Amino acid sequence: SLLDRQIARHWRDKAFARVKGVTGKPARKVAVVGNCQSFGYAFALKLFDPALVVDRYALVAPSYTDLKTLRGALADYDIVFSQDFGPKILRDNATSDALYADLPGVIRLPTVNFYGFHPDTIHLLDPTKGYxxxxxxxxxxxxxxxxxxxxxxFSVEQTEALFSHEAFAFVGYLDVWPSAIEEVLRAGQAASMKLDSAVA
Known part of the structure; x- marks a missing residue:
């Protein structure tokens, strides 16, 4: 997984003692742990301060990494940001709550899934391949x-017919906007971020 590759990169880089800033002083190291949104968060941090060394620990699929290994890698960073994550990502099924308990300085980032734009979108997991x-x-x-x-x-034609205003109304897709806004605000509050001005 992407997480396993980043863990290996971290230990390799640590062994070769990279991370020197332009002044010769060690650059501040920042880790961003999270889903596909972690790329955007990491990129934004780098834009705010180009002198930062920002590494992304992507939690987008089940990995061979366990909490102890992840924690060991993250302990080498000056600042760690993390989105919440559940079981089935780390090998030992540890969640973000366990990470926050082990590394109390972790700064939480909200996971922003605004399903008001795409209420029909789902993820499918394969239980025969480790989810x-x-x-x-x-x-x-x-x-x-x-x-x-x-x-x-259904035939292809019958399935295509499901993509209609009537079907969207029947399954409730046309009514999810208010609850989608509430979910974004809740995610922000969970990470101590006020996102009221970010949603209309």
């Missing part, structure tokens, strides 16, 4: 309506 994401034409993203059509044995 790894099932990849399709759009990567890890799939359509709940397309899956429903497949499970029910």
């Amino acid at each position: 790894r994401y099932i990849l399709g034409p759009a990567g890890v993203y799939h359509s709940a309506l397309a899956l429903f059509g497949h499970i029910k044995g």
Whole structure:
């Protein structure tokens, strides 16, 4: 997984003692732990301060890394940011709560999933392959309506017919906007960030 590769890179870089700033002083090291949004967070931090060394620990699929290994790598950073994550990512099923307990200085970042824009989007996991994401034409993203059509044995034409205003209204897709805003605000509050001005 991406996480396993970053752990290996970290230990390699530590062994070769990289990380020297332009002045010869050790640069401040920042780790960003999280899902696909961690790339954007890491990039933004680098834009704010180009002298930072920012490493991304992507938690996007089950990995061979356990909490002890992740914690050991993150302990070498000056600042650690992390999004919340659940079980089935780390080998020992540890969650972000365990990471926060072990590294109390971790700064929480919100996971922003605004499903008001894409209420039909789902992720599919394969239990026969360690709950790894099932990849399709759009990567890890799939359509709940397309899956429903497949499970029910619908033809392509019948499945396409599900993508209508009437079907969206019937399954509640047209009503998710308010709850999607509430979820973004809740995610911000959980990370001690006020996001009220970021949503309309």
